[in-house]
Amino acid sequence: MHRYQVDVLIQGFPGRAICHGGLGWSTVTLIRGEGRIILLDVGAFGMRKPLERRLQEFAVKPEDVTDVVLTHAHYDHVINFTLFPNAKVWIGQVELDWAALQPPGFNPLPELYVQELVRSDRVLKLTAGEEFIPGIHAYAVPGHTPGHLLFVLHNGENDILFTGDSAKNRAELLSRKVVDTDDEKESAQSIELIWRYWKQRPGNLLIPGHDLSMVLDAQDQPCYFGDRKAAIRIWFSESIEHSDVIDLTGA
Structure with missing residues (x-):
């Protein structure tokens, strides 16, 4: 049996700026155990x-990180892999092969970082279904991105x-629809797969990309775990x- 300590370092946020595009506030999780810092x-x-x-709060130095695991290739999930020089970087083969073929465009793919993922000898490509780290399995949930x-x-x-953006938030999980x-069709099928794994055992925890x-409670309704913290400081004077602080928690 594998035992890991799991801590959410950065809590993802389920929103976007109306006039300025994506916020890029995605979830970052620290997983420790089995001799690894992930x-x-x-x-x-x-x-x-x-x-x-x-990371400093958990006494983790960038060079201590052994593994970086990426759900998909969008900028708000991958860019900071360059900060962890000793880490193996895990990403789906289908995802990286797809991302590498995309020309520069008005989309969330960070082209130069994708190029670095392609050429770096630290990067290991994952196949869906494999247990690539003891106790951690990868499953294909295409739709948001192909891989x-x-x-x-x-x-x-x-x-x-860990659903990444295959189901970014509670609204997508309940509606079975993905905004981006x-x-x-693939996204809807992927959300059904997520629900199947989520309901396999009572008490299973789901950590989404932006929420x-x-x-799940007894009626299979999602119950939040933790407290939302989100605000913007603005200078309008x-x-x-x-300056003023605008609270974004919905409280």
Whole structure:
């Protein structure tokens, strides 16, 4: 039996800016055990200072990280892999092969970082269905991107599901619809697969790409686990000393 300590370092947020595109606030999770220090998804540029602070809270140095596991190739999930020089980087073969063929475009793929993933000897390509780290399996959940992977950590009595953006938030899980997808039919099938794994054992925890972690109650309704923290500081006055904070938690 494999036992890991799992801590969410950065809590993903289920929203986007109306006039400025994606926020890129995605979930970053720390997994420790079996002699490994693993980061599952690593965020974008705007996440670097919060991620540094959170790693320091857990006494984890960038060079200590042994594995970086990526659900898919979008910028808000992969860019910071470059910060962890000793880590193996795991990404789906279908995903990386697809991303490498895409020309620069108005989409969330970070072209230069994809090129680095392709040529780096630290990168290992995953096949759906394999147990690539003891206790962690990869499963194909295409739709949002063609090679998106679901990761299921078998952690004793309960499993932990990492859905990335195959099911970004509670609304997508309940509606069985993905807002941003390359293939709506594939996304719907992937969400059904996620539900099947989620319901396999009572107490299974689901950690989505852009929302709070959640468990199912007796009626198979998601219940949030943890507290949402999200706000924006703005300067609308003529004084640098004065700013306002807008709370985004919905409280």
